[in-house]
Amino acid sequence: MTSYLLKRVLGAIVVMWAVATLVFFMLRAVPGDPLQAMLFDIGDPHAADVLRHKYGLDRPVYVQYALWMWNVAHGDLGASIYGSRVPVTQIIAEAFPRTMALALFAFVIAMAIAVPAGIVSAVRKNTPLDHGFTFLAFLGLSMPDFWLGIVLIIVFAVKLHWLPAIGFAPLSQGFGPWVEHLILPATAIGTAFSAILARMIRSSMLEVMKADFITVARSKGLVETRVVLKHAFRNALIPVITVVGIAFALLMAGAVVVENVFAIKGLGRVLIQGILNRDYPVVQGAILVVSAIFVFMNLVVDVLYTFIDPRIRLR
């Protein structure tokens, strides 16, 4: 197991380096000069050149790359080109907890809906209950998360005044405000996520319920609840875990639309705003973190397999 983990970590570093390198050169190949755009209204023709020289952006690209890699190896991701040149590590360190909180909350909501819905749908296959859950799942999948977010704001913030419309409260402000600010955005994200998961759990459960060991379990006289939850559900989780892992990683980096709707600056928004501004250091740093999240989640999924199915061994 240890050597497996070591191999995976080394592999992860190679993947992250490859992604970071690709992004570094692609960014510079994309048209759009950040300094020209930033100083468009200033009107000082030399200001952009002064800053370009100061930030080293007038050096050959390979020199910029070598310097960046050297700095990254020393834990320095650089600083934003815009405004007061805030360090990228600070920007990411501030955004990461927000994204993590949002993703976790959405995940909890999604699982709370998807697991019972998926199991009941599978066990009560082709009954009105199954059709009802299927309909709700398609509804959840069909609603764009930003639209659902806006509807939730209008209903729960504007009309009912139950929850705040926008913003994020860190835990340091108390658990209550933290949860209050997360409920609506997490529901907006978690709904579509739960629909996917419910469908996955249903189909996986249906496969497993046909297996011989389920018949054996029933013939042993086990109660149906135990057959379903202990034997069927646990075995149905293997493909679900794979999807959950990837979906959670996507959630970490891709909740940008909902982040915009609820004015939460998470990792996704850092990345998108960096790309729109051509803020090279921010994009490079954020991509590095996002790729690390994907690699880590894949690793977590692989390790989880061994706990769910002891027959799987990692080498």
Add this chain to the structure above:
Amino acid sequence: MGKDPNDTDAAKRRTLEREIEEAKEFDPEDPLFGLTVEELSGPRLSRRAVLRLMAAAGALSALRFAPGLGDVAYAQGTAGGHLKAGWAGTGEIQTLDPAQINQVLEFQIASNVLSGLTHINPKLVAEGDLAETWTVTPDGLHYTFKLRQGVTFHNGDPFTADDVLYTFNRSKNPDLSIQSSVLAGVDNVVKVDDHTVRFDLKAPQASFLVKVLERSSGRAMAIVNKRAIEEMGASAYGLMPVGTGPFKVTAHQLGQGVELEKFADYYDPSRPKLDKVTITPIVEPEPLAAAIEAGDIQIIGGNPPAAELIDRFVANPDLVVSQIPGPGFQSLWLNPWKDPMRVPDFDKPFSELVKEKGFMVRLAIAKAFDRADLIKRALFGRGVPAFGSINPAMGYFYDDAIDGTSEQRFDVAAAQKLLADAGFPGGKGFPTMKLTITPAGRREGQIIADILKRNLGITVELDAKDFPVLIEEFDANNYDMLRVGSGGDYDPDDGLVDWMLTTSKFNGPKRDKATEAFGYFSDKEVDSLTAQERVEPDLAKRKALVQQANKITSDKVASAFLYHPLDILVYRKEIVYPAESRIPGLVDLDRVSFA
């Protein structure tokens, strides 16, 4: 029986007009603009002196729309309270360091945290802020300021002349500040004693007190704290600057918001009234609207709210919508180096130019726009038709008649005839044009494309580009048609010098100069008229020169001018923000209170 308010307004307007006319009467050779040394000295300029200085600076026009020349109503609500503000159209407040600020939405906040030597009051009078009094020499070259004593920074440091010198040296260094060009007219700053400084100017500058020293528009001289910058570093200082202003920054998480708290030791104990202000950047229009409707935010600052929301806000009895003309123009730029709009030489009389096919096409496009219809559809009626870069907020210089005299005035039959004469009857054979827009401008782009299709039979495809790419293509002349415009234009030079000269900073600076003699427009007469108006001290003459140059740029289609936007402020009814306190572009929170 009460007095008819209309009579009062008319009387005030007559008085104002008389004062403005009087303000323009001075000897242009006089370095003090007809004022005495006493009149030019502080702590507070007289109304007459301010009007005269503004006349000399060409800024009198702004008075037409500026509040404060009638009765001034300061915030009258109760003290205390926590104001929650939404800053529209932005994902983050990138910096509050005056040396790095390049957006209005940033200096709107910084102006509440940092002080200048002067600040405009609601009457647009440059009052002493950190300067208590000042004198000026008869040649108008030396301003000596007595600084306010007993003022402290938010970190407890005393404010002295050294802080003025430190700020000046930092701001004029292009490595440390992007505002160095603002100080180009200042030769030197001398510390006379701990609480006295002298500014030596290279030449008399009527707008000096406002344009250079004022804390928001002049941001180069918004006073910063040396110790805080050295201890915090420039990056951290940019997020949480330490100043002497009415509010101090207590928290700033990039993208999540800024928190301000009342500075208890502010030199004016009567201000601010609010205890705390939270500013949240909100990118999307719908959540912004929901937030103010739900009461999660109580005022909208930053970029103007999306036009489609304004009717909704107006209809909401809980909200106040304040609308005044904005200082800017928006244009459709037509590349003169691309067929069939090609005009490589504008230096001809209009009568000759109009015989050229490329020019006929340009004029046909410009004439095909019913600006009122465009404004109604794209801006929900909130804009003023544009026929030049000189905007209505410039009042005195604005040509009220240009909508009737410009060759660009709407005439669809004439536009169709021009296009037919150019060889494209009904748009037949006209190549498909690409219109470069930002993603946010897609809706307006579709309306422009629809108008050109409907009125001229021209097909326009939208080409959405991120702002940095759009600017790069504009600068390099790499477009067919492109939508971009200007804001913050208070002086004719902001329109003519910045945009309409052959050497203007936006006029294709990155183009291939070997094959393209200019970017989008070049006319020797406009260059000459603009060179004259820049130095013309006689207001009436300057106005004539400005309007003449503006008319040529309009007639010769430097661009298809579309509209001048409005400046719109929205807040909830429980907020007291007297309309008379409002200066276009600024959100002075020390004048805001709860009802």
